[in-house]
Amino acid sequence: MKIYNTLTRKVEDFIPLEEGKVKMYTCGPTVYHYAHIGNMRNYIGHDILDRTLRYIGFDVTRAMNITDVGHLTSDSDSGEDKMEVARKRENKTAMEIAKFYTDAFFEDFDALNCKRPEIVSPATANIDMYIKMIENLMEKDIAYQSGGNIYFDISKVKDYYCLTNHQEDKMVVGAREGVDYDDNKRNQADFALWFTTSKFENHELLWDSPFGKGYPGWHIECSGISIKYLGEHLDIHGGGVDNIFPHHTNEIAQSEAYLGHKWCNYWFHNEHLLDESGKMSKSNGEFLTISLIKQKGYDPLSFRFMCLNSHYRKQLVFSFEALNQAEATLKKLRNRISSIKDEGDLDEGAFASYNDKFIRELSNDLNTANALSVLYELLKDEQVNGHTKLDLIQKIDKVFEVGLIVPEEKIDDDKEILALIEKRNNAKKNKDFELADSIRNELLNKGIELIDTREGTTYRIINN
Ligand code: AMP
Ligand code: ZN
Secondary structure, three states: OEEEEOOOOEEEEOOOOEOOEEEEEEOOOEOOOOOOHHHHHHHHHHHHHHHHHHHHOOEEEEEEEEEOOOOEOOOOOOOOEHHHHHHHHHOOOHHHHHHHHHHHHHHHHHHOOOOOOOEEEEHHHHHHHHHHHHHHHHHOOOEEEEOOEEEEOHHHOOOOOHHHOOOHHHHOHHHOOOOOOOOOOOOOOOEEEEEOOOOOOOOOOOEOOOOOOEEEOHHHHHHHHHHHHHOOOEEEEEEEHHHHHHHHHHHHHHHHHHHOOOOEEEEEEEOOEEEOOEOOOOOOOOOOOHHHHHHOOOOHHHHHHHHHOOOOOOOEEOOHHHHHHHHHHHHHHHHHHHOOOOOOOOOHHHHHHHHHHHHHHHHEOOOHHHHHHHHHHHHHOOOOOHHHHHHHHHHHHHHHOOOOOOOHHHHHHHHHHHHHHHHHHHHHHOOOHHHHHHHHHHHHHOOEEEEEEOOEEEEEEOOO
16 A cells, blocks of 8 residues: 655555555534534545554554644634634534534545544544643643743754755745734744633633633644554654644644654645635635535535545535536446346456455545446446456445435436437437427426436435
8 A cells, every 4th residue: 555645755565564554634614613624525535544454454443533622723723723713603602513523524524435434533522632732741841821821832843844854935824915913932833732712702611621721722632632542653644734734743743742753654745626716714704615515406415526526635626517417427327237147256366466456446545436437347348247347346335435326216217308308418418408398398297307418417305
């Protein structure tokens, strides 16, 4: 298995610390709002990594946090806690907000067939661990109290900028646009481990601590949860590319200073999903979610399929046109698979050969698009019998998880619609536009809208 490691900036052989076992950590969502489809692309990327490792035979234990306190609007130490913003926006308690958006997150997560990590822990459930770590860092004189808060002194660690290839100039927090200069810090890149002060009134979630009543910083949460549940050594830690700095940079600094040794060997980062305007952001409140896509009549797995067609380290631009195409292609693929007759004996040679090809592509830094090409190659191969094809497709869908094998009754419904689409296409070819339009309208009356794409015509069920 080869994987790109942000720490070394190379595609490397993946070698876990303990043979056959993988400890993996994924930065979880901040539950102050719905997760947008960009966030979900990131979790699909992690899911593919998790499932690929299992497919190859590794025993994976994965942990993920739920950020329900301490993530400030700036991603560093200025701005308001995002949970507080939501609490005021919706006039609820922080825990009500957290519960509501955690449930909404997992609804989308499950709809995308993302496998839930073995350990999912909210940040607020592990305050003791952060306090223990901060006390340790203060004893070592790596953390200090200033202006009421506890900060991490980045000058005390050897290689603070290791994850960002030493681009210190670009990374100094105080030098970034929109981030406040902080008088309390010894170095402007120092970061808060514990806040006892706030420019904003009535911060709801506060805990007693040896450093005063307050709340933890976002970065210490992931270090604390990872070390508490996965131990002192980690194989893979991941997030989106925006997490590289400051979040993961700070996680490395504080974890290694606390532990006194190297912490995590591989850093896995997913590129962003962009919308046509450029950046996808939650803060303006207008964004697309998986639930919304579903309400519009799309299959959430079409979104997953769309993501699999591009590489996780490349930016991907979302558009409904692209989603329509992905849905049309996925439907065609499912129909093609449903027409395979389950006949013949298992051809072990062919099975192993295609399975190897498939693994080779996924093991090459998760080349999901090429792995899909192997599937198309298999479908075309007339030397391989139906039984072997279906067995293999069922197996590889344990990684893709796009529902390649559809139950017969669903395919039958689909077939009826597809037959009408075919009839409409023929009518259009024969310039019988009246018939073509009447078919479109007949389906529309049944709540089925036809969508013409470059990949052919697809349809969606209109819910409202
Ligand atoms: P948040 O809930 O804001 O903490 O973000 C959850 C995860 O989504 C983080 O790991 C981010 O790196 C990731 N993320 C944020 N925006 C995008 C995006 N547009 N595309 C892909 N991943 C993203
Ligand atoms: Zn994190």
